[in-house]
Amino acid sequence: MRSFFLRQCFVFLLLFLCWIPRSIADDRNPFANDPKAAKAGEYEFRINCALCHGLGAHGGGRGPDLTRAQKKHVHSDAEMFEVISNGIPGTIMPANGTNGQGVGMTDEEIWQIITYIRSVEVKATQASGNAAHGKELFYGDANCSLCHMVEGKGGRLGPELTGVGGSRTRAAIIDSVRNPSRRLAWGLAESTKEFPQEYETITVVTSDGKEIKGVALNEDNFSVQMMDASEQIHLLEKNNLRSFKKSRESMMPTYSADILSNKDLDDIVAFLTSVGAK
């Protein structure tokens, strides 16, 4: 009886010993800091990731900037491996091999991509702005919250910004404040449709002569669903309109340095970054 127990212990010990190195091996990037692997990873990145995350991992129209050392969904290499392998539920980040492009990347290639991403990461410079003051400005004098919501507080006309500090670079946020029309934000994405709706500006004149200006919630060739500055939703058939005009001039005012100083903008970015990092 006793010998049976000991034998069992031995078997367990053996299994345990076998399991430890294996689990460690799975968690560790075998190519960490290997410049050759980073180069291979750069090419794999271009092929598999750049469509959304941009050339050089700086973030494209769809995916976040991955050169930020602080990432929303991952911290360790193992977590990054997990996200690349399995995707992020509720986002458009697909699991490896499930985007209709065949069997996906091998483990080795995923580690190479991680090595590449680590090689281009830029440590966040100490947040220069004052987040507390940024919050005051956001909800106060800068008028951001008239149109943008953060953590359930604010307006509805513009994009919700709770997560923006976690997924966009500081440069991208600043650019969207200084040049809001340069690149319109994306709105509703329908499951089978190739392109999401953008925050285009719509101006219509109804059959009774009323002019309505607002942002497009959605649109097709025959109807438009829009929200005006007072957050009223208008559901309109284009046929019944006297005129319909669509513009890529954003409804968001251009915040030049005269209106919002670089320092105040830094504070607002610091606020958004502090919220987005949560």
Place this chain on the structure above:
Amino acid sequence: MRAQKVFANRFTLCLVVVLSAIQSSAQVTFERLLNAGKEPQNWLTYSGDYSGRRFSLLDQINVKDVHSLVAKWAYQTGATGKLETSPLIVDGILYATAQDDRAFALDARTGRPIWMYQHQLPNDIRPCCGHVNRGLAILGDKVFLGTLDAHVIALDTKTGDVMWDAVAADYQKGYSFTVAPLAVKNLVVIGVSGGEYGVRGFIEAYDATTGERKWRFYTVPGPGEPGHETWEGDSWKVGGAPAWNTGTYDAATNQIFWPTGNPAPSNRGEGRAGDNLYSNSLLAVNADTGKMNWYFQFTKHDEHDWDATQVPVMIDSADNHWIAQANRNGFFYVLDRATGKLILANAYGKITWSDSKDAEGRPIAKKEASPTLEGHTVCPGALGTTNFMAPTYDPQTQLFYVTARDQCDIFSTAPQPYEAGHAYYGSAYFPSEEAEPYRGFLKAIDPATGKIKWKFEHTSPTWSGVLSTAGGLVFTGDAEGNFVALDATSGKTLWHFQMGGAVYAPPVAFAVDGKEYVAIAAGSAVYAFGLP
């Protein structure tokens, strides 16, 4: 007297039953396929008939009454993802396909299913762009399905039972089928997919009765074959040139016209110096032997993934026998069908890759259009000015209608070694941050001049095919889920219906019991429309 009347009534009933049995069991012969125009109530091939025109002679639904068109039925396929199927309709039964190689037969009047076949796919298939299928071919008592694991399967038209199952190639090396086959004589002609995996492309034909392979034409010539010299070293072995969209057949010359796709790797020319024949070409092959008569290469040594796999359309007039193609590279080409000689090549969308033509009139690629390591912008983008969306030619308006997009991409190279069964792109492409938003159109092109007669702008680019009918109408779908009828002459919209899902499939027209229908797949369903 009474007994006599009962007998007479019974005899009449029997006659009706027998006659309708004959009618419903009338098989689709090669003769019927050749003369598809004589039975416009049916839609017998991918494009409706052998010409590739996707034009219906039905005119019950026309410019005058189309405004009253209503949905008659919808069939939920239960599949998710893009539906690219073009249904066949034969004597009141609609045959179509859905994701993951599902085939089904419906009562075309009601949309009620008669049978369903689900091919059992392994879990490590290598599709390029979704688990899609573009439809079936029909001949005799069988419909034919090409599968994502590279099988060609014959199904019984009445039950969906498997009659034969032929393995064409090794799916683990990236070979697959997404194309609707074409039945010609007693052959099932099919072209392979896999240009993203470095396959060696081919077009092949199976005996429709037995499933025995009768011929195979490799679209990348092997050693000793003409064209082999257009490949550097061993690059021909993984040269791509797939053949993933349905061709057409010309009985007068017994030629099959079949288009081919990109050389592999798709966006990196280094290592495969040369023209890379017969990638991105239109091939004219003998239907009986698979021997090539002529070829025309649209994009030499392609580095932008501009497959020339668009449906080639036969256009005939008193003096001319043309074959036309609106190519992914942004040019609309018209060729002489007998010789393959170029008649015209005109840009029909935004292009930056070529600004000159050779002595024959063929656009020449600018050197600076090649992808670079840093990446630079080229128009059209990798998805092309058009793609697999089926076009249509209307002999009444003499216009060619095609779904087009204006889009530019940044093309960047990325060296990638070949590994069997592994994606082999050699590059990346992505939208330029500075690029204008993509725009989508339906364009009406005059094939005699290559000039655009009218264009209709969609809200965003669509992947829908186009149908024209003798009712003076053009039907198409959009990315927002609308099915739209336009005046074929002016491009004015006359009717639309919201189907609730983006369109990636082409429309077809048919009639049952003297009533005309138009059908199209959208979202994950097939819809049919008719007059009230």
